[in-house]
């Protein structure tokens with residue numbers, strides 16, 4: 144949009160983040176899991192590269208959960224009737240989160256295991 148100030152864009156993005164956190168239990172769970180992982184990372188003293196991997200991994204899960212939420216809202220806006228394409232869109236978006244979350248568990252294990260054993 145023309146004439147929109149950068150400050151407005153940040154305000155809208157922040158409003159979207161607040162709405163998603165308020166409405167999506169899964170997003171709150173992923174944020175809480177990231178906070179726990181960051182706390183443990185601080186305690187065990189992750190290296191700079193380990194922090195980069197952890198931040199990218201947690202960021203991917205949270206970002207995909209936000210995109211999944213946006214897909215859900217968009218599908219609901221288009222139709223509240225049962226439609227195979229609506230199901231496919233929601234299920235595929237959910238699968239993206241599942242893949243990222245599954246990989247995050249494996250990566251978390253690989254990162255933390257050497258520090259905790």
Ligand SMILES: Nc1ncnc2c1ncn2[C@@H]1O[C@H](COP(=O)(O)OP(=O)(O)OP(=O)(O)O)[C@@H](O)[C@H]1O
Nearest residue numbers: 167169215222223224225226227229230233234237
């Ligand atoms: N309009 C629709 N047509 C067909 N299937 C749908 C439709 N809406 C939802 N579904 C099916 O129901 C599942 C759950 O949909 P819903 O919108 O409740 O998402 P959700 O994952 O439960 O969302 P939330 O994270 O908000 O709880 C979808 O993954 C999809 O399989």
